[in-house]
């Protein structure tokens with residue numbers, strides 16, 4: 429059974445946005461053997477601001493993203509989300525609802541990343557630069573909105589390529605689930621320098637989902 433492999437649509441989810449299976453029947457979901465938990469946290473304000481961090485090093489360096497990382501042994505996912513936010517943006521979350529869960533697989537990797545997405549609605553402190561991240565405020569309101577603060581728009585071109593697919597659900601305060609499989613990045617020509625090329629999106633789906641499904645294993 430192929431149906432969107434894991435966090436399976438149960439029939440109670442919202443419309444599914446996917447590039448498969450009809451136009452990618454020849455592509456199976458990538459095989460994985462280990463599920464690893466990660467967190468991904470975005471501070472947002474009532475008036476449409478969102479804090480994104482420019483990742484300075486490691487996995488995803490050079491991209492804007494939320495704040496997060498691996499869940500360490502002995503921590504709950506929520507504790508890990510709070511810790512990573514503090515380590516990477518110097519703020520302490522005081523209101524942080526769980527709002528999404530996305531699984532990522534990469535060609536030739538046995539790991540299925542199980543990423544828990546949170547919206548930070550209240551916090552203590554001001555986001556500031558850390559070893560890993562450079563936080564910057566953006567606006568999620570359209571440029572035409574008269575109340576738009578003087579901030580840059582969400583820079584989807586400098587983010588992971590799937591983010592513009594599920595951000596509409598996140599910004600609309602809808603809970604969501606999904607999965608993205610990535611092809612292996614092309615091999616860089618010998619002697620070439622600079623940013624590593626990304627693997628393209630191979631197969632994906634996203635859907636609005638009730639919180640219970642989002643939290644099931």
Ligand SMILES: Nc1nc2c([nH]c(=O)n2[C@H]2C[C@H](O)[C@@H](COP(=O)(O)OP(=O)(O)OP(=O)(O)O)O2)c(=O)[nH]1
Pocket residue numbers: 466467468486487488493494495496497498512532541543588589590591608
């Ligand atoms: N927005 C977005 N985030 C993604 C995608 N794929 C992906 O792994 N992430 C996030 C999930 C995690 O928050 C982060 C990867 O964690 P990481 O590599 O920073 O974790 P880490 O354990 O090395 O970091 P740390 O604990 O040492 O701080 O990237 C994606 O397609 N879109």
